[in-house]
Amino acid sequence: MKRKMDTGSGVKKVPGQRKEGRLTAPSGDPERENFYSFILDNMLVGCHILGFDLRYIYLNKTAELHDRFPAAEVLGRKFADIWPGIESSIVYREIDRCLKERCVTHFENRWFYPDGTDKWFNISIQPIPEGVLVLTF
Secondary structure, eight states: OEEEOOOSTTOOOOOSEEETTEEEOTTOOHHHHHHHHHHHHTOSSEEEEEETTSBEEEEOHHHHHHHTSOHHHHBTSBHHHHSTTGGGSHHHHHHHHHHHHOEEEEEEEEEEOTTSOEEEEEEEEEEETTEEEEEEO
């Protein structure tokens, strides 16, 4: 399923910005920042945020399990540097397309890990002000 994101007045954007892997609330309210971070950090789906330069901005705990990398090792690094050869994959092409076209997409993908194991994921990608949100489940 692929569809264009409605950019009309009915679309609510995610408030705030990301800084060093944490959400910063527009109000600067630390309680609200902690609340947003708690929700994202504890989601049962993998939550990855990539910037327009394809650098990791955020990974939640589930994304760390899916990627098999701790967030501390990937934050600030480029997606292709973490996953050599990824540029030829459907995942990379769809992330790039969503960044450029600001569209939403959802698909299944068989992910191959460096150790030779693999796993199937549902992947949902959508544009956000910082770049793209990639959900894996």
